[in-house]
Amino acid sequence: MSNHPLLKVEISQLSIAERIQLAEDLWDSILDRQDEIELDRAQQQELDRRLEQHRQDPNAGSSWETVKQRLGTSK
Template identity: 50%
Template sequence: MSTITADILELSVAERLQLVEDIWDSIAAVPEAVPLNEDQKKELDRRLEAYHLDPEAGSPWIEVRERLRTRSGS
C-alpha cells in the first residue's frame, strides 16, 4: 500500500467523502477528457429527455449533496 493510500485511509469517512467530491469536481471540470461510448450517450439523452418532460421530478445536486452529508454526519 502506498503512503498516499495509507494517509487517505486514515481520514474520517466525512473527509474521504469530501476528497471524492473534490476529485469528481476536478474530473467534471474537463468533460472532454472523459470519453463516452454510444450506450452512455443514449442514457444521457434519455435522462435529459425525462428531465425536459418533468423538471420537478428530481432534486438539485445541492439538495442531494446535503442529504448525503447529513447521513454521513459531516
Template identity: 55%
Template sequence: MSIDLAELRKLSVAERIQLAEDLWDSIALQPAQVPGVSDAQKQELQRRLQAHEQDPSAAVPWEQVHAELMARSGSR
C-alpha cells in the same frame, strides 16, 4: 507503476484528501487524455433529458436531495 495502498492508508485523512485533490488536479492538466463518455452513457443522458423535457415538474431540487442524503447519513 506500483503503489502500496497499505502505505497510503497510513496517511491522515487530511493527507489522503490532499492527495486525492492533487491527483484530480494532475488529471485536469491533461484534458485530452481523459476518457470520453461512452455510447451507453450518451444514450442514458439522452433518455434522462427527454424524460425531463416531458415532465420538468418531476425534477427534485438539489436542496431537497442534499437534505435527504444528510438525514440518511446522520450528517448535517
C-alpha cells in the same frame, strides 16, 4: 492501500469527513477536464434519454437542495 506517490498518507488513516472531501476534490478535478471524458454509445443514449425525460417533465424528481437535506449534508 495504494503506494501512489501523490498520497502522503494512507487513505484509511483519514477521518470519514476527510475521505469525503478527498472524493469531492478528486471528482471536481475530473469535472474541470470533462471535455476529455469519452462516453460509449450506451452511456450517451442513457444521458439523452434522461435529458428528454427531464424536458418532458422538469418538475419530476428532486432539487439538489432537497437531496442534500435528505442526505444530511451541507455542501
